[in-house]
Amino acid sequence: xxxRSGPSTFAPMGAVRDFAERMWKGSEEHSFTSLHxxxxxxxxxxxVSSFANVxxxxxxxxxxxxxxxxxxxxxxxxxxxxxxxxxxxxxxxYTHGHIDHxxxxxxFEGEGRARVVAHEAVAARFDRYKRTAGxxxxxxxxxxxxxxxxxxxxxxxxDETYRTELSLQIGDEALVLHHARGETDDHxxxxxxxxxxxxxxxxxxxxxxxxxxPQKVQRFPREWAAALRAMDALGAELLLPGHGPPIDGADxxxxxxxxxxxxxxxxxxxxxxxxxEGAPLDVILREVRAPEHLLARPYLRPVYDEPExxxxxxxxxxxxxxxxxxxxxxxxxxxxxxxxxxRLAGGAGKLSERASELxxxxxHALACHLAEWASRAARDDAAVRTARAEVYRKRAEVxxxxxxxxxxxxxxxxDDKG
Numbered sequence: 234x235x236x237r238s239g240p241s242t243f244a245p246m247g248a249v250r251d252f253a254e255r256m257w258k259g260s261e262e263h264s265f266t267s268l269h270x271x272x273x274x275x276x277x278x279x280x281v282s283s284f285a286n287v288x289x290x291x292x293x294x295x296x297x298x299x300x301x302x303x304x305x306x307x308x309x310x311x312x313x314x315x316x317x318x319x320x321x322x323x324x325x326x327y328t329h330g331h332i333d334h335x336x337x338x339x340x341f342e343g344e345g346r347a348r349v350v351a352h353e354a355v356a357a358r359f360d361r362y363k364r365t366a367g368x369x370x371x372x373x374x375x376x377x378x379x380x381x382x383x384x385x386x387x388x389x390x391x392d393e394t395y396r397t398e399l400s401l402q403i404g405d406e407a408l409v410l411h412h413a414r415g416e417t418d419d420h421x422x423x424x425x426x427x428x429x430x431x432x433x434x435x436x437x438x439x440x441x442x443x444x445x446x447p448q449k450v451q452r453f454p455r456e457w458a459a460a461l462r463a464m465d466a467l468g469a470e471l472l473l474p475g476h477g478p479p480i481d482g483a484d485x486x487x488x489x490x491x492x493x494x495x496x497x498x499x500x501x502x503x504x505x506x507x508x509x510e511g512a513p514l515d516v517i518l519r520e521v522r523a524p525e526h527l528l529a530r531p532y533l534r535p536v537y538d539e540p541e542x543x544x545x546x547x548x549x550x551x552x553x554x555x556x557x558x559x560x561x562x563x564x565x566x567x568x569x570x571x572x573x574x575x576r577l578a579g580g581a582g583k584l585s586e587r588a589s590e591l592x593x594x595x596x597h598a599l600a601c602h603l604a605e606w607a608s609r610a611a612r613d614d615a616a617v618r619t620a621r622a623e624v625y626r627k628r629a630e631v632x633x634x635x636x637x638x639x640x641x642x643x644x645x646x647x648d649d650k651g
Contacts, residue, residue: 252282283302
């Protein structure tokens with residue numbers, strides 16, 4: 234038996250499992266749907282569905298949490314976990330240092346200090362977040378459609394760190410922590426050998442891997458794929474992800490892990506092949522494509538990041554910031570280019586009109602270039618600004634990834650503000 238402190242106020246029991254089954258069968262629901270529900274997947278092992286999920290282990294020595302959720306959901310997660318177990322918090326394990334995974338720790342530690350365990354690079358991440366709080370507020374406000382987002386500057390640093398692998402024994406629970414570079418350089422995935430369970434953190438998120446975020450630091454696709462292969466080799470029967478619902482059943486876990494690894498391997502290897510042939514980035518973006526049969530899988534749809542961004546990230550990893558176009562090595566300023574193009578076109582108004590025509594015809598990428606030039610060449614022209622906003626709104630409508638949608642919507646909002 235496991236002590237309880239009262240019923241959870243989250244979704245009804247069974248809702249998380251039902252959602253997981255619907256998603257596996259191809260439901261069009263967004264995989265990041267937060268059910269705000271806790272379910273006990275195995276005796277003493279609970280999964281909390283939130284924007285960033287939390288795993289709770291009720292051991293004889295105390296409560297173990299794998300991640301603690303975000304500033305916005307920490308209160309609800311705390312209430313749900315306390316509906317599952319009243320034991321004192323013993324250990325928190327961070328899968329990585331992103332704020333949607335680590336900011337609920339303080340709420341639990343209001344009941345008494347616990348041990349926090351993480352990879353050794355998490356502390357450096359927190360230090361960097363403090364130095365770049367303003368920048369992170371801006372870029373995450375754009376990414377998530379939340380202008381004015383205030384980035385936190387206080388973090389609960391780990392008490393115990395490791396470099397490659399760490400085994401913990403807490404009560405009767407064995408936990409093996411493995412480091413892997415993937416979405417982050419500080420990532421940990423956890424194997425619970427006694428339960429045939431893996432906790433992946435953001436190495437699996439029910440979406441095309443977040444390996445190319447256009448506003449964030451370097452990602453590591455080759456090591457990420459290797460970590461997924463290492464997880465698969467364990468033959469786990471239950472996968473508890475950082476985002477999205479659990480995957481229950483050895484065959485399903487195997488399929489999800491191996492196909493996710495395959496997608497990353499193809500994008501990585503094909504990009505590197507073209508780089509080795511001397512191709513510039515523009516050619517590589519034209520030639521490298523993710524296989525449609527993989528993107529059609531319910532856990533690999535490009536609803537957050539997308540393959541084109543991953544290709545760009547691989548190029549940056551091996552090739553630096555220059556894309557191979559000589560004109561881009563030391564380019565003219567964007568405003569100066571815009572002014573000259575507008576002059577050649579017969580004025581910013583002509584550019585803006587053509588941008589609207591292209592947008593209406595579905596030529597969204599080209600339309601964005603022209604609308605941007607027109608706007609930069611005539612910043613005080615209200616009609617040009619209005620047209621630019623509409624071009625970006627239409628571009629957002631046809632995109633699949635949250636990142637692309639929200640960055641284009643952010644551009645449209647800039648014009649709406651005048």
